[in-house]
Amino acid sequence: MNAIAHGVSFEYIADMLCRKAEQLSNDSVCTVIAIEADGRLRSVAAPSLPKHYCDAVDTLFVGPNVGSCGTAAYLAKPIQVTDIATDPLWESYKQLALPLGLRACWSMPIVRSDGTVAATFAFYSRQSRPATEVERAIVFTCMHLCKVAIAYGEMLKRNFDLSHFDQLTGLPNRRRFEETYAALSEAGGVFGLLMIDVDHLKMVNDTFGHAIGDSLIAEISRRLADLPDDAAAYRIGGDEFAVIVGRCSDHDALRRIAERTLEAMALPFEHQRHSLLPSVSIGGVVHGAGEDDPSHSRQNADFALYHAKETARGSFVFFEPSLRTSMMRRMETIRLVRDALDDGRILNYYQPVVRIDEGKISGLEVLARMRALDGTIVPAGEFLEAFSDRRLAVALTRRVAEQTAKDMAAWLSAGIAPERIAINLSGADFAEGGLDDRLDAIFRARGVPFERVTLEITETVVIEGGACRIGRAIKSLHNRGFNIALDDFGTGYASLTHLLMLPVDAIKIDKSFVARLSACEAGEAIVEALIGIADRIGLRIIAEGIESELQARRLIQHGCEYGQGYYFAPPADAERTAWLLRSRAPRAISSAQVAVPAG
Structure with a gap:
């Protein structure tokens, strides 16, 4: 004993x-x-x-x-x-x-x-x-x-x-991976490291249920376990795997293993009458090879994985030093935006949507801005990387929606509110779940009628978030009375399909098509076709990025009633926007014909 x-x-x-x-x-x-x-x-x-x-x-x-x-x-x-x-x-x-x-x-x-x-x-x-x-x-x-x-x-x-060991897959778990990685690193050897992320697992879980999602993870694990003997797979998170390749001294050898991994995912996975095609993104690095500090290998592989997910889902990216610079810039952007959010320096700017033939304001689009510590107003395009942080993206939308509700309530009270006000939603807002309840509470608290609010969604959000899952969320929002606009219309590969399956009230012609008006016949033909489709199915159509009188005239000729762009007015803060709403100024709001007071 x-x-x-x-x-x-x-x-x-x-x-x-x-x-x-x-x-x-x-x-x-x-x-x-x-x-x-x-x-x-x-x-x-x-x-x-x-x-x-x-x-x-x-x-x-x-x-x-x-x-x-x-x-x-x-x-x-x-x-x-x-x-x-x-x-x-x-x-x-x-x-x-x-x-x-x-x-x-x-x-x-x-x-x-x-x-x-x-x-x-x-x-x-x-x-x-x-x-x-x-x-x-x-x-x-x-x-x-x-x-x-x-x-x-x-x-x-x-x-x-x-x-x-992971109980679902039987693969060694994160703890085993950390121990093995630490031992190999301490020994000073050269080995390959692949960091792997399962693409769209949340979409599978939300669409088919977690049982199917678990079966997909188990199947991916079985395929990873069939890699060569010197490649050991680990499950280190819900949708994360790692592979340590023992005898791997150069980039080409690691790339072959990565490509073999991608090939292993190429066959469909059949489960309970569902056919799924596994997809993974992979980032890799050779530990102990080259001039880079070996202690950074794990982080470098993560950098490469992140780059693969952001730029080339379903593929392999080998780490290069420039990726670290990109990641550091992203992390710094996230920090700056988070600080601005905490300090109340995230602002709402509003760009008028006008009737093109009259130039009168019919609506507003809300555009986020950040006030830097030196007072500079930073447009959203310069901090887009912050939206890759899901929690931060959701917090930004909440802040923008709350300020929108507050401003719209004030304009309604003053009798100067536009017909509609539009806010943009990100993929993170849908991924978080409960979006309909959040927006309902925000606008209901300020007494803003839901039919006065338009929610703009890009086709990219629909595609990457899963058309079925996003479609259910959009229908729930639409059933509550919110208007739905499909933003950047025409840039996605399934634009017309989305018009048929989603409860859309308006489409917005992407500014890239507007810019090509009169520049080429193809551009004219595309815009004319989009306007014709919208008219036939009873949708409002709004042209974005109008920057010249010629573009405005062309749009009128093709039957487009509404538009926005710097030709009519740039985005402005709430104070300037209130002045514009009171003036109901005609077309040349931003021209010398009408003086806009300095804000």
């Missing part, structure tokens, strides 16, 4: 018990045989038997006529054979035992608490006879001690597995 308590291996304890039992009975030979999960017998201890006997035992499976031990394990009850030479249980195996002088065998199954047989303890005699009472007591005691040792060992293994 002392040996068991100190964590001595079961093999050592079994051998020790066999030797002790043999000492107590001079006529005996003892063995312990483990029963594997597949029913195979495995010799654990047989100190007095030759190797060829143990090797023969290792080829057998439990069964109703497999000697004393195989039968005892099969029936889960003691088996006593007093004459090996004549007993039918030994008919196929007596040629192994008899030449060694073994004439009788009593085998006791070692049964777990759940009723399964873990092992057998066998007591052989060199005489054809039953076991004596003393021998029965010896076997019973040894069996009990083996049972305790097995239970203790299995408990230790369960605890080890729980702390070192």
Whole structure:
């Protein structure tokens, strides 16, 4: 028991018990045989038997006529054979035992608490006879001690597995990865490191359910486990994996492993009548190769993975020093925007949406701005990288929506509110969940009618977030009374499909098409077609980025009623916007014809 308590291996304890039992009975030979999960017998201890006997035992499976031990394990009850030479249980195996002088065998199954047989303890005699009472007591005691040792060992293994292996996939977990990575790094060797992220797992979970998502993760794990022997896969997070490639000294070798990984994901995964195509993004680095500090390898692989996710989902990106610069810039941008949010320096600017033929304001689009510490107003285009941080993106939308509701309520009270006011939503807003409830609460608290609010969504948000999942959220918002506008229309590959499947009230022609008006016939044709489609299905159409009178005239000729751009007015803060709303100024709001007071 002392040996068991100190964590001595079961093999050592079994051998020790066999030797002790043999000492107590001079006529005996003892063995312990483990029963594997597949029913195979495995010799654990047989100190007095030759190797060829143990090797023969290792080829057998439990069964109703497999000697004393195989039968005892099969029936889960003691088996006593007093004459090996004549007993039918030994008919196929007596040629192994008899030449060694073994004439009788009593085998006791070692049964777990759940009723399964873990092992057998066998007591052989060199005489054809039953076991004596003393021998029965010896076997019973040894069996009990083996049972305790097995239970203790299995408990230790369960605890080890729980702390070192992922329970869903069976792959080594983050802790095991960290230990292995640290050991290899300390040894100073050269090895490859791949950081892998499963693309769109949340979309799968939201669309098909978490059971399907778990099955997808398990399938990806199986495919990663089939990589070459020198490539060890780990599951280090919900949708994150890592692969350490032992014999990898150059970029080309690592790229081959990465490409093999991507190829392994190319086949569809069928589950419960659903067909899914696994997709992963991979970032990689060779640790200890090149001039870069090896201590940065893990971080560098993460940088490469992030770049793959942002620019080339479903592909492999090898780390280059420029990626670190890009990542550091992103992190600094996130910090600056977070500080600005905390300090109240995120501002709403409003750009008028006008009737092109009259120049009168019909609506506003809200555009976020950041006031830098030196007072400079920074446009959203210069801190777009901050929106890659999901929590920050959601917080920014909340701040913009709250300020919009406050300003719109004031304008409604003053009788100068526009027909509609539009705010932009990001993919993060939908990924967070509960978007309809959040916006409902914000605008309801200020008494702003939902039908006066337009929510602008780009096609990219729909595509990357999953058309079905995003579609459900948009329908919920639309059912509450919010207007829906499809922003940057025409730039996505499935624009018309989205018009059919989403409850859209308006589309906004992307400024890239407006810029090509009169510059090429193709540009004219595309704009004309978009306007025609919107008109046929009863949607408002708004042209973005109007910067010249010629563009405005062309849009009027093609039947576009609404537009926005610097030709009419640049974005302005709430004070200037209130002045514009009061003046109801015609077209040339930003021209010399109408003086806009300095804000």
